[in-house]
Amino acid sequence: MKAARIHSHGDRDVIKIDNIPIPEPQPGQVCINLKAAAMNHLDIWVRKGIVGVQLPMILGSDGSGVVIKTGDGVNRFSEGDEVVIQPLVYCGKCRQCMAGKENYCDKMGILGESVDGTNCEYIVLDERFVEPKPAGLSFEEAAAFPLAGQTAYQMLVKRARIQPGETILVWGASSGVGHMAVQIAKAVGCKVIATAGSKEKCQFAKELGADLVLDHYKDDVADKIKDFCGRVDVVFEHVGPKTWDTSMRVLNKGGRVVTCGATTGAAVSIDLRHLFSKQQTVLGSTMGDADSLTQIIKMVEKGQVIPKVDRIFSLEDIRSAHEYLERSNQCGKVVLEI
Numbered sequence: 001m002k003a004a005r006i007h008s009h010g011d012r013d014v015i016k017i018d019n020i021p022i023p024e025p026q027p028g029q030v031c032i033n034l035k036a037a038a039m040n041h042l043d044i045w046v047r048k049g050i051v052g053v054q055l056p057m058i059l060g061s062d063g064s065g066v067v068i069k070t071g072d073g074v075n076r077f078s079e080g081d082e083v084v085i086q087p088l089v090y091c092g093k094c095r096q097c098m099a100g101k102e103n104y105c106d107k108m109g110i111l112g113e114s115v116d117g118t119n120c121e122y123i124v125l126d127e128r129f130v131e132p133k134p135a136g137l138s139f140e141e142a143a144a145f146p147l148a149g150q151t152a153y154q155m156l157v158k159r160a161r162i163q164p165g166e167t168i169l170v171w172g173a174s175s176g177v178g179h180m181a182v183q184i185a186k187a188v189g190c191k192v193i194a195t196a197g198s199k200e201k202c203q204f205a206k207e208l209g210a211d212l213v214l215d216h217y218k219d220d221v222a223d224k225i226k227d228f229c230g231r232v233d234v235v236f237e238h239v240g241p242k243t244w245d246t247s248m249r250v251l252n253k254g255g256r257v258v259t260c261g262a263t264t265g266a267a268v269s270i271d272l273r274h275l276f277s278k279q280q281t282v283l284g285s286t287m288g289d290a291d292s293l294t295q296i297i298k299m300v301e302k303g304q305v306i307p308k309v310d311r312i313f314s315l316e317d318i319r320s321a322h323e324y325l326e327r328s329n330q331c332g333k334v335v336l337e338i
């Protein structure tokens with residue numbers, strides 16, 4: 001089968017299309033013929049070099065496809081079933097996994113980072129890492145939401161515990177995780193202020209349902225929020241130093257900042273006097289538990305959350321897809337057709 005692998009870290013030319021054997025499902029596993037794989041910024045970081053990545057590695061965390069073979073003991077799936085892949089890998093046996101907090105598992109990993117991923121024709125996975133594909137979605141759309149949706153759901157619903165009527169600020173609403181966050185917050189009944197970095201991206205955020213859209217390069221975000229509603233209850237952060245001070249400045253009493261990323265740097269400062277006197281909370285969040293994927297699938301099935309595909313590349317053209325993703329001009333997800 002064809003598989004997009006890296007044998008070393010570096011620029012886009014380290015990605016090779018290799019011919020490798022089709023994997024065989026073991027007991028409890030299914031073999032999936034992948035039809036689409038969505039890309040994440042994680043793919044770029046893995047390619048450039050993250051500590052602990054075993055080489056060679058098949059890139060890619062998100063995927064959808066058709067079950068073509070099942071191992072002994074598989075009871076949830078049979079040949080021909082259309083499925084989406086749960087990108088999170090976990091042991092399923094430890095205290096955290098037993099408590100449904102799989103993303104706190106010491107053995108937690110992500111497809112395409114800790115084990116071979118989805119940028120290939122066939123993948124073998126334990127059946128617990130697979131879910132039925134939501135009806136009515138193309139394979140491209142179905143591949144586009146699991147990692148981003150699971151991450152955003154965990155951040156907003158499980159960590160920040162957003163409530164109907166609260167106001168949420170979503171930085172970078174046109175990104176994979178941002179476009180999920182806007183839709184999840186609206187589905188919960190929140191008011192959403194979204195930011196984006198161009199006219200097209202602002203229009204995209206408006207179409208997702210945001211109540212107020214700001215251009216974070218042109219607008220004074222804190223001033224505009226003050227005029228619109230005063231302060232916000234929750235800030236959806238994944239940017240870091242470039243946005244952090246504004247995130248803290250616009251935060252209401254009892255407000256929560258929840259972050260899953262540090263794309264502009266790792267270190268930020270906090271004024272403890274504001275933190276304690278306003279009784280605010282700073283929350284870290286990584287990926288999502290297995291239930292977060294179940295919940296986001298339900299939202300997709302109800303039409304409350306619609307995965308948006310910006311552009312589709314062929315697997316063979318994966319280097320161009322990486323180049324396109326690195327330019328960050330997309331609205332929603334970049335997907336590989338396999």
Ligand SMILES: [Zn+2]
Pocket residue numbers: 090091092093094095096097102105106107
């Ligand atoms: Zn575990």
